[in-house]
Amino acid sequence: MKPPRQPLFVAPDTYRLRRLMDAARMLPALGVGLMVLPMLWAPDPGGTRATSTDGIYLFAIWGGLIAAAALLAPRLVRPPPEPRDLRDEG
Template sequence: MTPPRQPLFVAPPIYRSRRLRDAARILPVVGAVLMLVPMLWEPGPGGARSTARDGIYLFVLWGALIVAARLLAPRLDELPPDTDPDEG
């Protein structure tokens, strides 16, 4: 006789908590990739790059990453029901 299998799906609060932690883990990677985007832009006429445009992009991206981290951080502290804080 085979033992009963674990359920395929987890409870929604646990699922949301895991996806939120995944988003917090991937945020720095996405930010690093997006910081490299200005290197892919075409130079302007005469082959010169627009440092003003690049700088504005980087500061807006930096601010957006700060806001995203600020929105994610408070909810990372909340534990979903039926979880043990000592579990990894």
């Protein structure tokens, strides 16, 4: 019989940095998904589409992606924290 496994522990600083890196990696996929969304909208009953609302939507998404990247970038510049020896913290 195998002994029970110890749960893996990751330091909070390292965990937050990894989640932030994951968010930065997902930002382009989120952008593509949001940019494709207007193609799924149903056209007006007359069969024509108002490109003005689609254009405003696309520029708003573009600006939102720039703002999100600007918020994430400064936090990703810092070097990863040094690993601590948790046995000494008792």
